[in-house]
Amino acid sequence: MPISPTATSSGSCLRNHFLLAMPSLTEGIFSQSITYLCEHGETGAMGIIINQPLELSVAEIFEHLEIRPGRDFSDEPVMAGGPVQLDHGFVLHRGAHQGWDASLKVTSEITLTTSRDILAAIAAGSGPPDYLIALGYAGWSAGQLEEELSHNSWLTIPADSRVLFATPWHRRLAAAAGALGIDMNLISAQAGHA
Numbered sequence: 001m002p003i004s005p006t007a008t009s010s011g012s013c014l015r016n017h018f019l020l021a022m023p024s025l026t027e028g029i030f031s032q033s034i035t036y037l038c039e040h041g042e043t044g045a046m047g048i049i050i051n052q053p054l055e056l057s058v059a060e061i062f063e064h065l066e067i068r069p070g071r072d073f074s075d076e077p078v079m080a081g082g083p084v085q086l087d088h089g090f091v092l093h094r095g096a097h098q099g100w101d102a103s104l105k106v107t108s109e110i111t112l113t114t115s116r117d118i119l120a121a122i123a124a125g126s127g128p129p130d131y132l133i134a135l136g137y138a139g140w141s142a143g144q145l146e147e148e149l150s151h152n153s154w155l156t157i158p159a160d161s162r163v164l165f166a167t168p169w170h171r172r173l174a175a176a177a178g179a180l181g182i183d184m185n186l187i188s189a190q191a192g193h194a
Contacts, residue, residue: 013040013041014037014040014045014145014156015037015038015039015040015041015106016036016037016106016107016110016158016159017036017037017040017156017157017158017159018034018035018036018037018156018157018158018159018160018163018176019033019034019035019037019047019145019154019155019156020033020034020154020155020156020157020173020176020177020184021033021034021035021153021154021173022152022153022154022155023184024152024153025153025154028083029049029052029080029082029083030049030138032051032173032184033049033051033052033173034049034050034051034163034172034173034176035047035048035049035050035082035138036048036050036092036159036164037159038092038104038106038112039104039106040145042142043141043142044139044140044141044142044144044145045139045140045144045145046137046138046139046140047082047137047138047139048079048081048082048090048092048112048132048134048137048138049079049080049081049082049134049138050079050092050132050134050163050164050169050172051079051169051170051172051173052079052080053077053078053079053080053169054077054078054079054080054135056077056078056135057073057074057075057076057077057078058073058074058076058077058078058122058133059072059073059074059076060074060078061078061089061119061133062119062123065116065119067116067119067120067123068123069123069124070123070124070125071125073123076133077169078133078134078135079132079133079134079135079169080134080135080136081134081135081136081137081138082134082136082137082138082139083136083138084136084137084138084139085136085137086135086136087135087136088114088135088136088137089114089119089133089134089135090112090113090114090133090134090135090136090137091112091113091114091118091119091122091131091132091133091134092110092111092112092131092132092134092164093110093111093113093118093127093128093130093131093132094109094110094111094128094129094130094131094161094164094165095128095129095130100113100115100117100118101113101115101116101117102114102115103115109161110159110161110164118131119133130161130164130165130166131165132164132165155177155180155182157176157177157179157180160175160176160179162175163175163176163179
C-alpha cells in the first residue's frame with residue numbers, strides 16, 4: 001500500500017508510533033490491540049497489529065510456502081496484522097540490512113518487508129535477528145485515523161523497538177502503556193465530560 005510519508009493535515013505524522021486501543025474498542029481484531037504504524041500521511045495510514053496471534057505458527061507458514069527451515073519454528077506465532085489483505089504476509093524487522101525484494105524502510109532501524117526472500121532467509125538462519133511475521137495489515141483512508149483519534153479510540157505513543165522485538169506478544173500492550181505510566185486495565189470504556 002503506497003502511502004507518502006508526508007505529515008498529515010493536522011500537522012503530526014504518527015509513523016513509527018504505537019496505537020493502543022482504548023477500552024471503547026470492544027469488538028473485532030482491534031479490541032485490546034497495539035498497532036505499529038509503518039506509514040501515516042495525507043492519503044491515510046498503514047500499520048501492523050503486533051499482539052493478536054493467529055492460530056498459525058511460523059513453521060506452518062514455511063510448510064505452506066514449501067520453505068525448509070533449519071530449525072523448529074512451531075513455537076513462533078504469526079500475528080493477525082490487520083483486517084486488510086489477510087492472505088498477504090508482512091515481516092517487521094530490524095538488523096540484517098540487505099536489499100530484500102519488497103521493503104519499506106520505516107526508520108533507520110525498522111523495515112517492513114513483504115517478499116518471500118526474507119522468509120527463506122529467516123528459515124535458513126541468515127535473516128534479520130529480530131523480526132515479527134504477520135498476515136494482513138491495518139489500513140486507514142485519508143482522515144479516518146484522525147477521526148478515530150478525535151473520538152478517543154486510540155492512545156498514541158512513540159514506538160519502542162524493545163516492545164516490538166523483545167517483549168512477548170501478550171505483554172506488548174501493557175509494556176507500551178506502562179512506558180506512559182498507564183495501566184490499560186484501569187481506563188474506563190466510558191467517555192465523560194466534567
